[in-house]
Amino acid sequence: MGRGGMKGGNRVALVPHRHEGVFIAKLKEDALCTKNLVPGRGEPTAISGGAHGPKVEYRVWNPFHSKVAASVLGGVDANWIKPGTHVLYLGAALGTTVSHVSDIVGPVNIQSILLIIYAVEFSHRSGRDLVNMAKKRTNIIPIIEDARHPAKYRMLVGMWM
Missing domain, CATH: 3.30.200 (Phosphorylase Kinase; domain 1)
Known part of the structure; x- marks a missing residue:
């Protein structure tokens, strides 16, 4: 491919x-x-x-740069990432896969703010790229935090999920 x-x-x-x-x-x-x-x-x-x-x-x-894309090509039965869904994406890194998830989920619905991706990344270096990408993709909320400690970011995600 x-x-x-x-x-x-x-x-x-x-x-x-x-x-x-x-x-x-x-x-x-x-x-x-x-x-x-x-x-x-x-x-x-x-x-x-x-x-x-x-x-x-x-x-x-x-699919060689994205496990989610590889799973789709590999024939995964259920893909819960679809238009109109909320997504909590842990380990977002630079945001390449997250940007494709953003494409799939679709634009933010201003009236109800339904379509949101919470992208959690621990590395501050990768997080900078993730934040810059999220500036162009308004349905992504970047969270620079350790995904193993959800208590540190639960208030952001808990409001919408």
């Missing part, structure tokens, strides 16, 4: 995966994708639509 043909936003056929919010880009090698919540970031992308429909940007989700 490489990036094959994804540079520059090639127009490709996209097929919905059986897990809601996940797609397969039909290329020489199929690629797992999510619909980009923040288009135009210069990542490997596929573009759907065009002449007769609106252009939609999808981001390649590399």
